């Protein structure tokens with residue numbers, strides 16, 4: 458599949474009508490913009506910025522995907538298996554690129570990572586997440602912060 462690296466802008470048509478998930482998705486748009494920014498001004502002094510973006514991306518993958526998947530399980534979402542495979546495939550591709558960057562410090566790998574994230578925004582949020590619209594709601598989605606979700610804290614004890 459051809460990658461589309463043009464960054465889409467957030468707009469209300471992308472809303473899945475679940476506040477916590479919409480906020481996660483908006484954060485992902487901001488993260489994609491940051492990755493594209495560092496990727497298009499490549500120099501080694503940006504290493505700290507790149508590491509920060511990578512850390513946020515990893516937290517996003519852990520926390521946001523868990524939020525969606527727990528809610529899907531709760532409502533017996535019919536496309537849950539396919540949806541989780543799409544999440545896993547994306548997470549695996551990110552892990553590979555991050556490992557490659559941390560081994561070689563080749564800054565063009567960050568360009569590939571930015572492209573992958575932009576592609577995810579184009580295809581997954583717009584086409585795949587939109588399918589659970591109406592089934593996942595504010596009432597059945599865990600609305601703790603992404604950091605809490607990523608830490609895997611038990612909802613019974615988390616703040």
Ligand SMILES: [Fe+2]
Pocket residue numbers: 525540544581585586
């Ligand atoms: Fe998703």
